Amino acid sequence: MIENEVEKLRNEMVEAMKKMIPIVAISPESGGKGEEERAKFVESLLKDIGFDEIKRIDAIDHLGFKRPNIVAKIYGQNKERTLWIAAHMDTVPEGDRNLWKTDPFKAHVENDKIYGRGTEDNGQALIGAIFAIKAIRNSGTKTKSNIGFIAVSDEEVGSKYGMEYLVEHYDFGKNDSFLIPDSGNEDGSEIEIAEKGILWFSIVTHGIQSHGSRPDLGKNAHRIGMEVSLEIDKILHEKFNSINEIFTPPYSTFEPTKKDANVSNINTIPGTDIIYFDSRVLPSYKIDDVIETIRGVIEKYEKKYNTKIELKIIQKADPAKPTDINDKVVQDLIKILKETRKINPKIIGIGGGTVAAILRRKGYPAVVWSTLDPVEHSPNEYCKISNLVNDAKVFALMYLNF
Numbered sequence: 097m098i099e100n101e102v103e104k105l106r107n108e109m110v111e112a113m114k115k116m117i118p119i120v121a122i123s124p125e126s127g128g129k130g131e132e133e134r135a136k137f138v139e140s141l142l143k144d145i146g147f148d149e150i151k152r153i154d155a156i157d158h159l160g161f162k163r164p165n166i167v168a169k170i171y172g173q174n175k176e177r178t179l180w181i182a183a184h185m186d187t188v189p190e191g192d193r194n195l196w197k198t199d200p201f202k203a204h205v206e207n208d209k210i211y212g213r214g215t216e217d218n219g220q221a222l223i224g225a226i227f228a229i230k231a232i233r234n235s236g237t238k239t240k241s242n243i244g245f246i247a248v249s250d251e252e253v254g255s256k257y258g259m260e261y262l263v264e265h266y267d268f269g270k271n272d273s274f275l276i277p278d279s280g281n282e283d284g285s286e287i288e289i290a291e292k293g294i295l296w297f298s299i300v301t302h303g304i305q306s307h308g309s310r311p312d313l314g315k316n317a318h319r320i321g322m323e324v325s326l327e328i329d330k331i332l333h334e335k336f337n338s339i340n341e342i343f344t345p346p347y348s349t350f351e352p353t354k355k356d357a358n359v360s361n362i363n364t365i366p367g368t369d370i371i372y373f374d375s376r377v378l379p380s381y382k383i384d385d386v387i388e389t390i391r392g393v394i395e396k397y398e399k400k401y402n403t404k405i406e407l408k409i410i411q412k413a414d415p416a417k418p419t420d421i422n423d424k425v426v427q428d429l430i431k432i433l434k435e436t437r438k439i440n441p442k443i444i445g446i447g448g449g450t451v452a453a454i455l456r457r458k459g460y461p462a463v464v465w466s467t468l469d470p471v472e473h474s475p476n477e478y479c480k481i482s483n484l485v486n487d488a489k490v491f492a493l494m495y496l497n498f
């Protein structure tokens with residue numbers, strides 16, 4: 097049984113995690129040196145297993161750093177199709193060190209947990225997938241389809257030099273499917289097949305600054321900004337109000353979030369006001385229609401107050417067409433989880449943000465699944481060794497079934 101082969105590698109998996117975590121892989125934009133050193137380590141693990149192809153598809157980012165991406169393949173009986181498991185090498189920074197009980201860049205093992213930045217996000221998937229492949233190699237089995245493994249950079253800062261770059265520079269087969277173990281719940285019963293679209297924007301309202309006692313000489317940008325924002329909030333919720341129960345929450349969200357400071361003292365009428373929104377839009381809508389609606393409100397208030405109000409788009413990602421629930425990669429995963437874990441998996445959609453959306457936009461079936469405690473990006477992030485090993489068993493079964 098392949099599960100036994102994976103089980104035999106338990107200690108090697110923990111050791112690999114302990115070696116990888118001290119090789120820091122924070123993106124240059126977040127103050128790190130990038131993923132190159134970690135990529136060399138990942139490559140050494142892959143070379144040790146023996147692949148038919150190992151390719152580097154490296155990007156150079158706008159700061160001049162090399163951002164490595166690794167694509168590796170073992171041929172199956174049918175070379176025309178590949179199941180890819182993709183994980184990201186980069187991590188977020190450790191955050192406030194004082195909140196950590198142990199060194200975030202030394203993997204600290206305690207009972208069933210390995211503590212350290214990036215152990216769970218996304219080390220668990222990275223090490224798990226590599227050792228699932230090693231287990232298949234050790235078993236001597238030739239799989240029906242190709243075994244594919246991907247390690248990307250830049251996931252935490254938007255994937256421009258990671259998966260976005262890879263899909264433009266590597267030829268995936270038209271029959272390929274993808275498993276992305278980068279989101280999940282505590283018992284692994286959630287299979288994500290859809291993501292909402294994302295729109296981050298700001299409303300920049302221009303008025304006229306004046307003394308706090310003489311609003312008649314100025315034009316209060318803060319009041320206009322609040323009015324415009326409240327109306328945008330109301331109209332977006334009314335117009336884009338459909339419900340899709342696979343998502344939590346099951347509707348599109350439009351949230352005023354950040355607010356830039358305007359004047360530093362109480363007795364000045366602000367001449368400029370900036371309010372930000374984070375919106376997550378159901379796949380049935382187009383982001384451009386949302387933008388059109390916002391522009392309509394802005395024009396109305398520009399006329400009402402005879403002033404300039406700007407809309408700035410900060411991030412825009414159209415929702416991808418969801419992966420078909422009847423696709424083989426989804427159905428295989430449901431079957432394996434039912435048989436091996438005795439659970440009834442639930443198909444879900446999320447608020448956006450995994451590399452699966454990039455693949456779905458290119459027309460590839462992509463499922464996001466893993467078994468995770470909600471500790472990613474937190475201080476004292478950990479990966480459960482049982483999740484590391486048991487998810488690797490599922491990965492191995494997925495490769496063998498495909």
Ligand SMILES: [Zn+2]
Nearest residue numbers: 184217218278
């Ligand atoms: Zn992640």
